[in-house]
Structures are given as structure tokens and as C-alpha cells.
Amino acid sequence: MIALSFRRGRLALCVAALLSLVAGCDKEPAKPIQPKVETYTRATWEELPATNDADLLAGFNAWRSACARLARDPIWAAPCGSAGQVPEDPTAVRAWLKAQLDVYSLRNAHNSPQGLITGYYEPVYAGSLRRTKETEVPVYGTPEDMIIVALDSLYPELKGKRLRGRLEGRVLKPYDDAATIRANGVKAPVLAWLSDPMDLQFLQIQGSGRIQLENGRQLRIGYADQNGHPYRPVGRWLVEQGLLKQEDVSMSSIRDWARANPQRVQELLATNPSYVFFGLNPDSNEGPRGSLNVPLTAGYSVAIDRKVIPLGSLLWLSTTRPDGSPVTRPVAAQDTGGAIAGEVRADLFWGTGAEAGELAGNMKQAGQLWMLWPKGAPLPGAATAPAQGGKS
Known part of the structure; x- marks a missing residue:
């Protein structure tokens, strides 16, 4: 196999060299070199x-x-x-x-x-610490069986990149996408239960939030990890399907569409394979903590x-x-x-609650x-x- 790969590699180099010679005989003027962009x-x-x-x-x-x-x-x-x-x-x-x-x-x-420039906020959604007929959407903590590989430990040029997966035997396979997690559940603690799957979707997009419990307490949760799949905006699918115009896409218009089409909500959510897992944050009035692990300041x-x-x-x-x-x-x-x-x-x-959400959603x-x-x-x-x- 090594010898075959070597011969193929030499063949590819020879073909590339030949193509470059042919290109050199072309009478068309060379394209101007694009100036280097300074970030x-x-x-x-x-x-x-x-x-x-x-x-x-x-x-x-x-x-x-x-x-x-x-x-x-x-x-x-x-x-x-x-x-x-x-x-x-x-x-x-x-x-x-x-x-x-x-x-x-x-x-x-x-x-x-x-x-x-867009906006985000800390939403507040009604929920419960136990599953009920009204609250059946789980908010998961970090899965017990998810393995995280920091790629920059071997490849410094991949700084900040992580691979997430699950072991099957001795093979590391990609972790489940969002649709599979919603359908089959996951080996993870349930931090709370919500009533609307769109609440969970927006909670995952914002990365943190508060869950208003029956006893008046607000449970604070924040981003803990993610399943390793790329994020794809659900609004993009609505535009591609001709269900919303690009200029009309916002959190409120997406939610309005979902309320008017409850039978298609799972189809909508399946277009985004990314899934966020949360952790509990201490009760306080400070802003949610971002990736730097300091409280965010509204505005x-x-x-x-x-x-x-x-x-x-x-x-x-x-x-x-x-x-x-x-x-x-x-x-x-x-x-x-x-x-x-x-x-x-x-x-x-933009801060916490509905007013901040309205501003962030239209930004x-x-x-x-x-x-x-x-x-x-x-x-x-x-x-x-x-x-x-x-x-x-």
C-alpha cells in the first residue's frame, strides 16, 4: 500500500507539472495578483x-x-x-x-x-424541575459518554478546536446530532423541563438563560458544551423553503411560524444538527457568564x-x-x-428578559x-x- 501510494503521489506531481506547462503556453494574459488584505x-x-x-x-x-x-x-x-x-x-x-x-x-x-452586528440576550422561559404533561422538553447537562479531544494538544495550528464523540468499542464515532438526541434522549442529567421545543432551541442559540420555576425561583443555566456538529440557523431553512423572506427573519417571526405550524416544528429543528448542553449557574442578579467566564454587561x-x-x-x-x-x-x-x-x-x-430579547432578535x-x-x-x-x- 505504501509503494502504491508513493507511485500515485509521483503520478499526481507529474500530472500537475504537465498541466502547469500547458497553462504556461496559453496566450491569455495572466490574471492580476490580488492585493493582500490586512485584517x-x-x-x-x-x-x-x-x-x-x-x-x-x-x-x-x-x-x-x-x-x-x-x-x-x-x-x-x-x-x-x-x-x-x-x-x-x-x-x-x-x-x-x-x-x-x-x-x-x-x-x-x-x-x-x-x-x-447582531444581538443576543438572556431569555427567561417557564419550566419545571420535574417532568409534567405541560413540561416535556428536557434541558440536558453534559452527557456522561461524550469524549472531548483537544486537537491543539497535537496540532497547535488547530488552537481552540475540539473533537467530540462517543466510543463504540475502540472507535471514536461522531456524537449524535440534535435530531437523534431529541428522538432518543442522551445519557446526561436533566437540569429542568420546558414546555416548548422552540424555547429550548432559542435557549441553545443564546447560550444561557433563566428558567422560571413554579415556586418563583429563577434557575440560571449557561453553556457547558456542544455535540460537535455545526450550527445551522433554522431561519435559513425557512428562507430556502420560501416560508419566510430573508429580510423578515427574526426570533419573533420564526416563533410565529412555529406556532402556526406545530406539525412541522420537528422538521424545522432537524435542519440544525448542533445541540448545546448546559450547566447550572449560581443564583444571582449578575449577567450570564460568557466564554471568558466573567459576567456579561448588557450593552x-x-x-x-x-x-x-x-x-x-x-x-x-x-x-x-x-x-x-x-x-x-x-x-x-x-x-x-x-x-x-x-x-x-x-x-x-442586550441583557435579560423579553425587552432585551425583542431588541436582540431584530438586530x-x-x-x-x-x-x-x-x-x-x-x-x-x-x-x-x-x-x-x-x-x-
Whole structure:
């Protein structure tokens, strides 16, 4: 087999060489070389859109709240060491930012600074600690039989990537997809029971939430792990089937469709193979904890693609609310998510409950991002990025 593979490899190289010679004889002019796109384009502080003092302080404090954790990272050790001494004064904060950090405009693959800004929130759904006729949808904890392989332990270039599966004999097989889990259950503790499968779907999309129990207590749950299958938006399937228009897709429109078509809900859910498992969080009034394991701050914490933006980074955001009013402020990169991918891409956390949910569900705005990066520190990709855990 080795000899055969070697001969095939040599044959493939010979064919490739021959094709390149033939291409060289082609009379058509060569295509121009595309200019290299710089994801991180140096900018000046004067280029940042202005923000008000309240948003400046709130965004800075949201970022500073994670400094006890970030101080372990060599990149952030010095800035975090002095950030705690900055008084609650806009002039002092601006002076500190300019002294400690450089500004980089984030650019997408087309060298455009424009990207997509969405929103998320912490939902509250009615449920129970026991199964009843009204509550039959389980909220699962992490499965006992799921094995997680950190691929970067062998391949550093796959930093943050994990393989999830189940052993069958001595073979590691992919873990069950969401449809199989819903149909057959899973070897995992049930943390609570919900009445509506769409509640669970949205809970998984948001990554955390509260379950309102009969006795008045709110059970707080957060992302613990995921089954290893890719996330696919259920709204995309509704658009592909001609059931919703792209511009009309939102959490409320998806829920409305599900209520009007209960017989097709399982068909809808089956289009997303990803399944999220949860863990219990302590009862408190603080925000849910994101991938950085610090409480999120409503309006000032964002989920990002950590292949581009390291967790813990301070960003400058310029976008709008769904009603068109401007949102310009510093924000803290404290969370990640399966649907958040790209250079100029962020998911803004809006808080807890129905009002935050309405705002988050309608948030699909154009926007720009600037990364505020410690002076003299290597840019992401030029050195080992911070290893701070998170959702994969």
C-alpha cells in the first residue's frame, strides 16, 4: 500500500507539472495578483467615531471587569495592572486608552471595514424541575459518554478546536446530532423541563438563560458544551423553503411560524444538527457568564470570532439599533458563539428578559469594529493567542 501510494503521489506531481506547462503556453494574459488584505489596519484615535462620556465609562468598566483574569496573559498584564488605578473620569479614561493602546481597523476578506452586528440576550422561559404533561422538553447537562479531544494538544495550528464523540468499542464515532438526541434522549442529567421545543432551541442559540420555576425561583443555566456538529440557523431553512423572506427573519417571526405550524416544528429543528448542553449557574442578579467566564454587561459585552479577535480584547463599535439610532461605544470581547464568524462580526449582548430579547432578535445591522490593542504587543496570529477557554 505504501509503494502504491508513493507511485500515485509521483503520478499526481507529474500530472500537475504537465498541466502547469500547458497553462504556461496559453496566450491569455495572466490574471492580476490580488492585493493582500490586512485584517488589522493601523488607524489613529482621531479616526474613531465619537462616543459620549457615559458609554465610554460603561464600555471601559465592562472590559476592566475581566482584568483579574486577563492579567495572567502577558499581552494584557501591563494594561490591566494600571487600569485599576484609572479614576471614574472620562478625561482620565481617554488619556489612559491613548497611552496604553493602539487602534486597528478590522477589515473583512474583501478589504471592507463594513460587517454584520447582531444581538443576543438572556431569555427567561417557564419550566419545571420535574417532568409534567405541560413540561416535556428536557434541558440536558453534559452527557456522561461524550469524549472531548483537544486537537491543539497535537496540532497547535488547530488552537481552540475540539473533537467530540462517543466510543463504540475502540472507535471514536461522531456524537449524535440534535435530531437523534431529541428522538432518543442522551445519557446526561436533566437540569429542568420546558414546555416548548422552540424555547429550548432559542435557549441553545443564546447560550444561557433563566428558567422560571413554579415556586418563583429563577434557575440560571449557561453553556457547558456542544455535540460537535455545526450550527445551522433554522431561519435559513425557512428562507430556502420560501416560508419566510430573508429580510423578515427574526426570533419573533420564526416563533410565529412555529406556532402556526406545530406539525412541522420537528422538521424545522432537524435542519440544525448542533445541540448545546448546559450547566447550572449560581443564583444571582449578575449577567450570564460568557466564554471568558466573567459576567456579561448588557450593552457593552460582545461575542466575537476568536480566530480573529482574542477573548478579552477591547473593541470600538459603530453600528445602529434596529430603529436606526446610533450605537457607538467601546465594548469588551467576552464571549463567542457558533454563528459568530468573520473578521468584522460581533454579537452584542442586550441583557435579560423579553425587552432585551425583542431588541436582540431584530438586530441585524451593518457596522464597523476597531480593535484597541496593547502598544508593542504582537498582533493576533503573530504570536500564540491567549488561551482562555470558551465555546467551540
